[in-house]
Amino acid sequence: MPVRIAIDGPASSGKGTVARLTARRLGYAYVDTGAMYRAVALFAQRRGVSTSDSEALGVLTAGLSFGFAWNGSRLTVYVNEENISELIRDEAVGQGASQVSIHPPVRAALLEQQRDLASAGGVVMEGRDIGTVVLPDAELKIFLDASLDVRAARRTAEMTRRGLTASLPQIREEIRIRDVRDRTRPVAPLTQAPGAIYVDTSSMTAAEAAEHIAQLAEALA
Numbered sequence: 285m286p287v288r289i290a291i292d293g294p295a296s297s298g299k300g301t302v303a304r305l306t307a308r309r310l311g312y313a314y315v316d317t318g319a320m321y322r323a324v325a326l327f328a329q330r331r332g333v334s335t336s337d338s339e340a341l342g343v344l345t346a347g348l349s350f351g352f353a354w355n356g357s358r359l360t361v362y363v364n365e366e367n368i369s370e371l372i373r374d375e376a377v378g379q380g381a382s383q384v385s386i387h388p389p390v391r392a393a394l395l396e397q398q399r400d401l402a403s404a405g406g407v408v409m410e411g412r413d414i415g416t417v418v419l420p421d422a423e424l425k426i427f428l429d430a431s432l433d434v435r436a437a438r439r440t441a442e443m444t445r446r447g448l449t450a451s452l453p454q455i456r457e458e459i460r461i462r463d464v465r466d467r468t469r470p471v472a473p474l475t476q477a478p479g480a481i482y483v484d485t486s487s488m489t490a491a492e493a494a495e496h497i498a499q500l501a502e503a504l505a
């Protein structure tokens with residue numbers, strides 16, 4: 285029976301790549317909830333809504349409709365039918381996402397959509413609060429982690445690959461700040477869910493981590 289897999293972890297822990305590979309290996313759907321928070325930040329910026337205006341952000345979020353589709357091996361994210369996959373990847377949007385994500389009306393609006401996306405089962409959903417809040421009854425919960433140094437190095441390499449200038453000390457500091465905010469916010473902070481399996485990917489490749497998770501899922505099925 286296809287199960288629901290919840291993967292949580294800090295910024296640049298490899299969640300995205302690992303969750304995507306796991307989904308493809310099992311033939312499951314994949315939902316990147318970070319992309320949803322990033323989309324809210326992007327639209328707030330476009331419409332001139334402040335990242336501290338809780339009520340306006342809630343209204344804005346409720347008006348966004350999300351779609352995910354595979355384009356070869358790449359995942360495309362649509363909001364209101366616009367492809368925003370590339371626009372949401374820069375670090376400024378990531379910081380904006382971390383800021384808008386502290387507001388309860390934003391989280392409530394996305395929670396509904398996230399539960400809908402998982403309702404059919406056979407899904408890998410990744411984020412910060414999937415095992416704790418969104419799908420606490422998921423059959424398999426994973427907390428994916430890696431050391432701050434490894435995460436900063438991965439992120440720097442990824443940016444360099446995309447032709448962007450990247451300073452390792454600056455990226456390390458940005459990730460550290462985002463971690464503190466994500467772990468200490470009052471609503472749905474990043475934390476290991478009860479029953480979640482801790483996987484440290486510091487010295488693992490994404491493919492190894494995905495294979496490990498896929499085998500855990502197969503053992504349940």
Ligand code: DC
Nearest residue numbers: 317318319321381382385411412413
């Ligand atoms: O995983 P990511 O870096 O794309 O996430 C961007 C931000 O969105 C992250 O810093 C915190 C927020 N987020 C969240 O609060 N809850 C989630 N389930 C996913 C992301």
